[in-house]
Amino acid sequence: MTVTAAPTAITGAQVFDGEKALGVTTVLVEDGRITRLGGDPPEGAEIVDGGGATLLPGLIDAHVHTNREALALALRFGVTTELEMQGLHTRDNRAQISEDDTVADVRSSGFGITPPGGHPSELFPEGFRPGPPPGAKPTGRPPLMPFSTTPEEAVAFIPQLIERGSDYIKFMVDDGSVEGHPGLPMLDQATLDAGVAEAKRRGMLTIAHTLTVDATRMAVEAGIDGLAHLFMDQPHTEEVIDLVKDAGVFVVPCVVLNASMMGITGGDLADDPRVASRLDADWDKTLRSSYGHYPQGKIEDVLAAVRALSDAGVDLLAGTDAAVPLPFLGGLAHGASLHHELQHLVRAGLSPVQALRAATSVPARRFGLDDRGRIAEGLRADLLLVDGDPTTTISDTLNTRAVWRRGTRLAA
Incomplete structure (x- = not known):
């Protein structure tokens, strides 16, 4: 005999549906889905009083490197989906995660196309092997490492990545200059062009790691769909903003990574009691450190570029590049840093509503996640209830009152 759980009615909260504020309305959740907006709660429903709070779609972090523990941490901060930009969680390797409502859901590129010895190998200390973390036990086949130095190699890897379950295809376009390793092996234009064309021919979304204006230009000229970073080597120009805009490319600025x-450490964020109470000692130490490879950079230039892209109508997606709790990958923590990124976007000149869209409806639309990112009838009940009103005060996103993944409320 199957016992159906009673529906949940969230009442009295202001609702931000991923695009706009709807005002105070009731949201009814049944069997993991949003079944109704407005009206009176049905008899027998579990009532969640949202008075004084705002109900948001579950947040989406559009750039991470993750594992089960990190996905659990992300969910505690209301991040219900993470988009992995290098890692193990391809389609065949995440069945247990997809069915576990105590962790965030995940999509993945698998491993990015890069030359042997290319990015991200330079980020790791000597003797540290980039790739799957020590002791990792994927449930499917081991990951494909698509090292490419020619157009033919890049093209040949695309169907293999698709067959291995990559949700989108990532390309590394990095000469190491920002990371203090100039002259790093890097994809050339012909190899990048060929790989992107083949991926798009097969219907795959393409995204590029780019930290410089030159790499940005290469990726856009190759026909890339999105940029996983915002350049940080020089101030923006009208020419590069127009290049991105005219190509319809989306950008995940990852201001927190830059x-x-x-x-610049995440120490101020770590000092926030709303964050400190949810981090263990390793994550606290990581958040209080930094990569520190490009001290000559100017965060004001990055923020100005974010503002220019937004003003030009470019789709901006909130992402962090959070990885694992190691000090040399510092300044970032899963979940917490996405809230920090939203604060940076507002600091750059976006409205709080624009910043919220960057973590909800916009990444869902650009990554084809049609079942989430908004509060609408029929969609997944991935929800975040916060005290206050983040549509006017963005830091209120950290005032977590409740989190639901597929209608299952996360235990406090």
Whole structure:
């Protein structure tokens, strides 16, 4: 005999549906889905009083490197989906995660196309092997490492990545200059062009790691769909903003990562009691450190570029590049840093509503996640209830009152 759980009615909260504020209305959740907006709660429903709070779609971090523990941490901060930009969680390797409502959901590129010895190998200390973390036990086949130096190699890897379950295809376009390793092996234009064309021919979304204006230009000229970073080597120009805009490319600025590369730690965020109470000692130490590879960078230039892209109508997606709790990958923590990124976007000149869209409806639309990112009838009940009103005060996103993944409320 199957016992159906009673529906949940969230009442009295202001609702931000991923695009706009709807005002105070009731949201009814049944069997993991949003079944109704407005009206009176049905008889027998579990009532959640949202008075004085705002109900948001579950947040989406559009750039991470993750594992089960990190996905659990992310969910505690209301991040219900993480988009992995290098890692193990391809389609065949995440069945247990997809069915576990105590962790965030995940999509993944698998491993990015890069030359042997290319990015991200330079980030790791000597003797540290980039790739799957020590002791990792994926449930499917081991990951494919698509090292490419020619157009033919890049093209050949695309169907293999698709067959291995990559949700989108990532390309590394990095000469190491920002990371303090100039002259790093890097994809050339012909190899990048061929790989992107083949991926798009097969219907795959393409995204590029780019930290410089030159790499940005290469990726856009190759026909890339999105940029996983915002350049940080020089101020923006009208020419590069127009290049991105005219190509319809989306950008995941990862301002928190750029700040960390410049030596700016996440110490202020770690001091926030709303964050400190949810981090263990390792994550606290990591958040208080930084990458520190590009101290000559200027965060003001990055923020100005974010503002220019937004003003030009470019789709901006909130992402962090959070990885694992190691000090040399510092300044970032899963979940917490996405809230920090939203604060940076507002600091750059976006409205709080624009910043919230960057973590909800916009990444869902650009990554084809049609079942989430908004509060609408029929969609997944991935929800975040916060005290206050983040549509006017963005830091209120950290005032977590409740989190639901597929209608299952996360235990406090």
